[in-house]
Amino acid sequence: MVCLHTGSILGWLFFLLLARQTSLDSQSVTPLSVILAMHIIRMLVVICMSGRDSNHISYKTVPKDTSWLFVGPEFHALHHVHPDRYMGSVVKFFDWIAGTAYSLRGKNVVITGASGAFGSAIIRRLQAEGVRDITALKFGTHWTHDDFSRVGNVLSQVQPDILILAHGTKGEDAMGANCNDTIRLIQLSLSHKQNVRQKNENAKKTLPEIWYVGSEIELHPAFGNPEMQRYLASKRAFLPYARALYDDSRVVYRHIVPAAFQSRMGRAIVSADWAAGVMMWWIRRGARYVPVTYTGMAYLNFLKFYFWVRPEYSWDNGTGSGIMEVHS
Template sequence: MNFIYFLTLALQAALVFALSTFLFDMVHYLLHRWQHSRFALLREFSRWHDVHHKFLDAEINVHPNWAKANLWCHLVPEFIVSILGTLLLVVFFDWIAVALVILVHTGLFVLRVRDEGKDVNHMNMDRLNGRRGHVFVTPTYHALHHVYPNQFFSSFLSLFDVIFGTNCQIKGQRFLVTGASGAYGQALTARLKKLGAIVDTAKFGEDYEIDKYDGLSEKMRKADILVLAHGSKSDDCWTANYTSFVDLIEKFRVIGKDRLTPPEIWAVGSEIELHGDMGIESLKPYATSKQAFAARAREFYTSPDLTYRHIVPAAFTSRMGKGLMSADVAAALSLFFIRRGFTYVPVTYTTLAVWNYIRFRFIPWPKSVRKAPIFNKSA
């Protein structure tokens, strides 16, 4: 009986802590929105929070001369909001669980005061990690909020950003898109522009050719995010779907190696990564090239030098053939998931892309999958 009670108490305390941080995240979001409020008091609260962004600036440098102001304008208000939010939960949870969480918040506050506001999430950083974290907020995740103050509001769990779609900066970001004349590329480009992105395109035969990418150097230097939406089902699938994808990613990685935020890549895969050619001879070149890239993409996905997103759509209507959804729906769903922090993006009505996540992340591909097949040699 005592064991069950203590287990229940521990679970309640964990839930209270998570909910109290979520309530703080809501206030955190409002502090940014209140910058332009018509009410002077709300604008003043927002200015207090702005002190915290001066303490840790957009270049992720800590400024000790702002430490005292950060204490009174950020740490103390943050502590008060956390305690009040936790106390509200006593209506729904055991008071002992609530008291334990208050002790945790108090301990964290004391440590932050002792360290003058510096902790694992508030320190000088020369380079952020491409792996931002998913469920829990990591130092890189919180640093991104200081780089992009209107995104990444979550403080402990990423729940707030997942719910409200504030997990990816799009407005003002510079995108370089391949395959922008295709159905998906056109739809995605249009939606990115509506969200305030600055979009440029990379055209095969004009800006680059296979093994000749120097013409893209300047565009890549200006780009924050590279979107690879080109591809082929017929003409030299291997070159279009594997070689060019890998070469462009590696070039963008080198160009962005000294940036504070690692280069970000969105690459369009396919559900054929999972089900293969299904014995259909005409699909073999396409399936082979897509599976080969998926095998290589696992390395990009786990690299700290990149933020890599693998987009896996089910068939959509395009020049390649008919699908049960339009390219615009596929683009809309892609952005829905990306804005919520997904790095593996399942755009599916078949559920195959969901199952493919297991294949993509956890089942090693044979090394032979990356070798160009003979039937492509003469293409």
């Protein structure tokens, strides 16, 4: 309370001095006594509420924070989970600047595409952020296009906080790998989380997260290249599902849109490590749409993703039932 009043007094003196040094009327500055009285009234209200003001609400699991600017109880609750993060009290400007609007510390991660250029670069960044465990979910080992029976065992053993879908191909099975398999893996992850919540096992304070690696080809054409046409079709086929997840209150979905980077899928002017670094820069600032770009196209793609793509599908009861798979 002393700090609050001291800050208010200093702020009031600053604005009073500013008014006298400019053309502003110093009489228009709110009297200090009124400001202090408002703080005292607020303090008494908080005391009567046993310390719970508008930003202090007790949650079993912290709900999804949908405000990009203002601090609400959902954002502030995460400060009590991670005391060195989520520092803002009214707006998130400080957390944007300092990169403290998110924390990966202590989280369990399951990732597909871990052996790829971007997947391996993401893993290095996750390790630097202090995640607890990273488990690779491998195509051919844990799942195939027709068999996902071993995925559930991995999810049960790891209890992931985050599922990162970083696999991808431009081959003949692009639609199966990039869209259909992705949908099925998400269905299994949501179903697993739903079962855990119903049994009240290993209750987590934070919502589960799904990170999906998209592409700027969600916006630009394939220019007649057959491989790129397959890749384009598969990435765009997933967009309605992605948009539905973006709005789903039960999961934090991050849509990562990188420009081309150096990998086995093709040459580019930037490395996968650069792309992973830019991705993490945005995520540390709380971004759920994550533009990883040197072309600027990912910024334009946000307008398409947010305003044009319709979330036509429902991930019903955490299982995604009723969703029709897309086949090439």
